[in-house]
Amino acid sequence: xxxxxxxxxxxxxxxxxxxxxxxxxxxxxxxxxxxxxxxxxxxxxxxxxxxxxxxxxxxxxxxxxxxxxxxxxxxxxxxxxxxxxxxxxxxxxxxxxxxxxxxxxxxxxxxxxxxxxxxxxxxxxxxxxxxxxxxxxxxxxxxxxxxxxxxxxxxxxxxxxxxxxxxxxxxxxxxxxxxxxxxxxxxxxxxxxxxxxxxxxxxxxxxxxxxxxxxxxxxxxxxxxxxxxxxxxxxxxxxxxxxxxxxxxx
Amino acid sequence: xxxxxxxxxxxxxxxxxxxxxxxxxxxxxxxxxxxxxxxxxxxxxxxxxxxxxxxxxxxxxxxxxxxxxxxxxxxxxxxxxxxxxxxxxxxxxxxxxxxxxxxxxxxxxxxxxxxxxxxxxxxxxxxxxxxxxxxxxxxxxxxxxxxxxxxxxxxxxxxxxxxxxxxxxxxxxxxxxxxxxxxxxxxxxxxxxxxxxxxxxxxxxxxxxxxxxxxxxxxxxxxxxxxxxxxxxxxxxxxxxxxxxxxxxxxxxxxxxxxxxxxxx
Amino acid sequence: xxxxxxxxxxxxxxxxxxxxxxxxxxxxxxxxxxxxxxxxxxxxxxxxxxxxxxxxxxxxxxxxxxxxxxxxxxxxxxxxxxxxxxxxxxxxxxxxxxxxxxxxxxxxxxxxxxxxxxxxxxxxxxxxxxxxxxxxxxxxxxxxxxxxxxxxxxxxxxxxxxxxxxxxxxxxxxxxxxxxxxxxxxxxxxxxxxxxxxxxxxxxxxxxxxxxxxxxxxxxxxxxxxxxxxxxxxxxxxxxxxxxxx
Numbered sequence: 100x101x102x103x104x105x106x107x108x109x110x111x112x113x114x115x116x117x118x119x120x121x122x123x124x125x126x127x128x129x130x131x132x133x134x135x136x137x138x139x140x141x142x143x144x145x146x147x148x149x150x151x152x153x154x155x156x157x158x159x160x161x162x163x164x165x166x167x168x169x170x171x172x173x174x175x176x177x178x179x180x181x182x183x184x185x186x187x188x189x190x191x192x193x194x195x196x197x198x199x200x201x202x203x204x205x206x207x208x209x210x211x212x213x214x215x216x217x218x219x220x221x222x223x224x225x226x227x228x229x230x231x232x233x234x235x236x237x238x239x240x241x242x243x244x245x246x247x248x249x250x251x252x253x254x255x256x257x258x259x260x261x262x263x264x265x266x267x268x269x270x271x272x273x274x275x276x277x278x279x280x281x282x283x284x285x286x287x288x289x290x291x292x293x294x295x296x297x298x299x300x301x302x303x304x305x306x307x308x309x310x311x312x313x314x315x316x317x318x319x320x321x322x323x324x325x326x327x328x329x330x331x332x333x334x335x336x337x338x339x340x341x342x343x344x345x346x347x348x349x
Numbered sequence: 350x351x352x353x354x355x356x357x358x359x360x361x362x363x364x365x366x367x368x369x370x371x372x373x374x375x376x377x378x379x380x381x382x383x384x385x386x387x388x389x390x391x392x393x394x395x396x397x398x399x400x401x402x403x404x405x406x407x408x409x410x411x412x413x414x415x416x417x418x419x420x421x422x423x424x425x426x427x428x429x430x431x432x433x434x435x436x437x438x439x440x441x442x443x444x445x446x447x448x449x450x451x452x453x454x455x456x457x458x459x460x461x462x463x464x465x466x467x468x469x470x471x472x473x474x475x476x477x478x479x480x481x482x483x484x485x486x487x488x489x490x491x492x493x494x495x496x497x498x499x500x501x502x503x504x505x506x507x508x509x510x511x512x513x514x515x516x517x518x519x520x521x522x523x524x525x526x527x528x529x530x531x532x533x534x535x536x537x538x539x540x541x542x543x544x545x546x547x548x549x550x551x552x553x554x555x556x557x558x559x560x561x562x563x564x565x566x567x568x569x570x571x572x573x574x575x576x577x578x579x580x581x582x583x584x585x586x587x588x589x590x591x592x593x594x595x596x597x598x599x600x601x602x603x604x605x606x607x608x609x610x611x612x613x614x
Numbered sequence: 615x616x617x618x619x620x621x622x623x624x625x626x627x628x629x630x631x632x633x634x635x636x637x638x639x640x641x642x643x644x645x646x647x648x649x650x651x652x653x654x655x656x657x658x659x660x661x662x663x664x665x666x667x668x669x670x671x672x673x674x675x676x677x678x679x680x681x682x683x684x685x686x687x688x689x690x691x692x693x694x695x696x697x698x699x700x701x702x703x704x705x706x707x708x709x710x711x712x713x714x715x716x717x718x719x720x721x722x723x724x725x726x727x728x729x730x731x732x733x734x735x736x737x738x739x740x741x742x743x744x745x746x747x748x749x750x751x752x753x754x755x756x757x758x759x760x761x762x763x764x765x766x767x768x769x770x771x772x773x774x775x776x777x778x779x780x781x782x783x784x785x786x787x788x789x790x791x792x793x794x795x796x797x798x799x800x801x802x803x804x805x806x807x808x809x810x811x812x813x814x815x816x817x818x819x820x821x822x823x824x825x826x827x828x829x830x831x832x833x834x835x836x837x838x839x840x841x842x843x844x845x846x847x848x849x850x851x852x853x854x855x856x857x858x859x860x
């Protein structure tokens with residue numbers, strides 16, 4: 100198992116627990132989506148795997164060793180992009196490579212490769228303030244990939260984008276995953292997005308966040324958003340999620 | 350924005366014409382008033398010399414070769430005092446902003462000392478270091494330290510925690526985090542603090558040159574007061590303004606150079 | 615509050631250690647490093663014979679008068695400059711021409727023009743504090759969100775309504791900050807103004823301490839000014855919170 104989440108719970112301060120004991124195992128090269136209503140703790144779980152937060156109970160193992168801090172083996176893509184505004188597009192993608200002390204030639208080669216992969220080869224010299232939201236998120240994805248982590252954690256990465264851009268980036272991510280084969284944990288509250296991208300969709304309950312049900316999406320690598328099988332899974336998950344949302348409003 | 354408080358946009362050329370007219374009008378009004386004072390004998394005309402008399406006084410001083418020495422003296426004090434203040438402020442400000450334990454000790458102390466107007470400490474500097482260069486330079490360092498220190502601390506303290514997370518998950522170690530993320534992220538605010546410090550240097554140098562100096566533009570002003578040389582006083586003041594303006598322009602140019610990423614062309 | 619108390623104790627302890635330590639080992643002339651005890655004694659004496667209160671009141675009256683004049687002028691001209699582009703374009707260059715000149719450079723001019731009496735000090739404070747307040751007022755009025763004006767206009771607001779019901783409340787926070795900074799500046803420069811040709815005021819008290827070589831009196835003056843500054847600042851902040859419900 101690539102990632103083992105064992106009995107992970109989180110309580111902030113003296114409040115009610117945000118996350119009840121979570122048990123989840125994620126295989127190498129698997130694409131897992133965490134889905135649930137706002138405030139179900141899915142981002143908290145991701146932040147624990149990333150090493151930004153320490154769990155109150157339980158632990159997370161990556162390749163068998165416990166997570167204690169953020170590290171280059173787990174790349175993170177944030178909803179807010181979080182590009183370094185003082186670095187150019189190329190400089191952002193190069194950031195992790197520089198930290199590793201790679202040679203200039205090697206860095207340039209890798210940067211060029213990943214900028215091409217996300218279709219930004221022509222924008223290498225631009226600064227983040229000159230980019231649209233979709234372009235910024237492509238840079239962030241390239242930055243995470245260029246650092247060659249085995250795991251990529253994505254926290255609602257397309258949540259701030261408009262509907263069209265969002266679908267384009269979903270297509271790209273799906274294409275990239277067919278090339279790169281990373282282990283991906285992807286937080287979203289779009290059911291369509293989850294069904295389109297994931298091998299498994301983990302539906303969580305509202306506070307405290309627990310796993311409600313896990314759906315396997317056996318739809319093949321390239322998916323059609325309008326295929327009947329797609330809609331079938333989508334509606335099954337939608338029904339499950341609605342129960343949770345309804346609970347929040349009671 | 351066509352509709353709003355700013356009113357319809359004024360064409361560039363018209364705006365420029367208005368601005369030029371305002372400067373010319375200001376100088377003209379000044380000349381007329383000082384001329385009227387002289388002509389109508391409202392009061393002793395030496396109290397309000399016209400702009401050309403002021404310029405004349407500067408030219409005369411420059412021709413006698415005296416002006417340059419005064420300018421250099423002031424600039425030297427500002428340069429040494431300010432840069433010492435900046436180095437200390439940034440040197441202490443970065444760690445104090447970053448390490449919470451340090452900040453908890455230093456910040457309340459600074460907050461208690463800060464309300465004391467720096468000028469109130471000037472006589473103490475003179476008592477300690479004497480009336481020479483030391484007290485003037487030291488005083489500028491003291492006066493500029495606090496605002497630059499506080500902006501540095503604030504900058505480091507309020508930088509976006511997500512930037513730090515992003516760098517950590519790309520594998521940044523503490524030293525790398527400091528030099529590659531915290532420093533560049535704090536730079537805009539640090540540079541604002543530096544610009545503030547430059548302005549403050551010129552602000553306070555004058556008064557320490559009033560009190561026991563033999564050279565410098567402040568000395569020139571105070572000397573003018575003792576001998577009723579009003580043109581010399583005004584001339585030196587305008588020159589100080591010019592120096593301050595240049596200092597500000599240099600600081601702004603540095604900001605543009607180092608912060609090109611904020612508004613790249 | 616506890617933190618402040620601890621910080622105060624720390625400063626006092628360091629000061630006492632340095633000053634009494636210096637007295638013991640004579641690292642430098644003990645007379646120039648006044649001890650907390652000496653400063654306390656000077657302060658008590660100055661309180662007893664009324665000099666401290668008299669000088670404090672003198673300084674405060676000068677600051678208040680000068681500030682009030684400048685505030686009225688800054689509000690009127692700043693508002694005008696923000697609301698009328700031609701006036702703005704005419705005032706701006708003149709102000710940008712005069713503003714880089716450090717105000718203290720003009721202090722002797724004020725003494726020459728207005729003599730050594732109260733007028734010169736009050737006029738100087740007014741002159742100094744006018745510029746930052748003018749700029750602050752004009753900027754806060756200019757910054758009022760156009761969308762707010764549009765929203766009000768579509769609800770039927772007349773021009774006068776816009777000024778009174780939208781521009782004023784929207785610009786008020788910025789205006790109040792500008793006034794607070796102006797007052798801080800007045801406290802900053804009054805010291806300098808009283809160094810030069812004054813026969814009363816806290817600045818004069820400090821200068822006297824230098825002239826008659828009485829360092830404890832300098833320290834007392836500086837501390838009183840610091841205390842005054844923090845009290846005034848705290849009061850203004852409280853007023854700000856009162857006026858501006860957040």
